Amino acid sequence: MRGGSLRQARWQPHVNAVRAPALMRDWLTTPGSLTARLIAHSRAFRVQRLRQAGALCLPDEAQAIGLPRPRHVWEREVLLRCDGRAVVYAHTVVPISSTATDWPLFSALGERSLGTTLFYDPLVKRGELEFARIRAGHPLMQRALAALGHEPAGLAGLAARRSHLYARRCVYRRHQGLLLVTEVFLPTVLDLVATATHRT
Ligand SMILES: C=C(O[C@@H]1C=C(C(=O)O)C=C[C@H]1O)C(=O)O
Numbered sequence: 347m348r349g350g351s352l353r354q355a356r357w358q359p360h361v362n363a364v365r366a367p368a369l370m371r372d373w374l375t376t377p378g379s380l381t382a383r384l385i386a387h388s389r390a391f392r393v394q395r396l397r398q399a400g401a402l403c404l405p406d407e408a409q410a411i412g413l414p415r416p417r418h419v420w421e422r423e424v425l426l427r428c429d430g431r432a433v434v435y436a437h438t439v440v441p442i443s444s445t446a447t448d449w450p451l452f453s454a455l456g457e458r459s460l461g462t463t464l465f466y467d468p469l470v471k472r473g474e475l476e477f478a479r480i481r482a483g484h485p486l487m488q489r490a491l492a493a494l495g496h497e498p499a500g501l502a503g504l505a506a507r508r509s510h511l512y513a514r515r516c517v518y519r520r521h522q523g524l525l526l527v528t529e530v531f532l533p534t535v536l537d538l539v540a541t542a543t544h545r546t
Pocket residue numbers: 378379380381382393422423424426434436437438458459460461462527529
């Protein structure tokens with residue numbers, strides 16, 4: 347894999363920061379629910395839940411969720427699969443109090459998509475999208491590759507986006523209902539369009 351080793355990505359407000367082909371930029375800037383778009387481009391969509399537990403947030407997530415340094419958060423990791431193929435690795439963190447042992451929304455979610463749960467709730471607001479290229483050495487690259495079980499050939503970093511979701515309905519004790527959702531797009535997402543085009 348080429349490219350420097352970055353434990354922290356440089357998150358930018360414009361998709362050009364990712365330097366990805368037009369098709370990938372189109373997916374990265376998908377407005378609304380990514381789940382809905384993936385469902386529209388595949389016969390079978392599945393959320394594969396990898397992990398859901400308390401954790402230390404990643405160094406480049408702390409500031410984004412208003413923490414002075416990596417602190418205890420509630421973390422959810424999933425692979426989004428279309429027709430069996432993993433196309434997105436997603437990492438969601440929620441700042442919680444260090445004594446919290448659960449975050450009700452997550453525990454009820456299971457393998458339903460966060461998107462279908464939150465995006466249709468008028469009380470949920472989405473913040474601006476940020477974009478970055480995740481390179482070797484970044485924790486999210488390591489986790490995505492571990493989840494995949496292999497390293498796609500010729501990988502020169504992965505395009506990613508993140509945004510805040512503010513779920514007012516989820517304000518629970520002192521948890522202000524803020525989620526940071528990071529989606530790392532795997533190269534396989536581009537095959538979806540080719541397959542879908544072939545189908546039409
Ligand atoms: C926010 C969305 O939910 C998707 C599903 C996720 C999950 O179930 O953990 C996480 C990130 C998203 O890719 C969406 O569909 O846009």
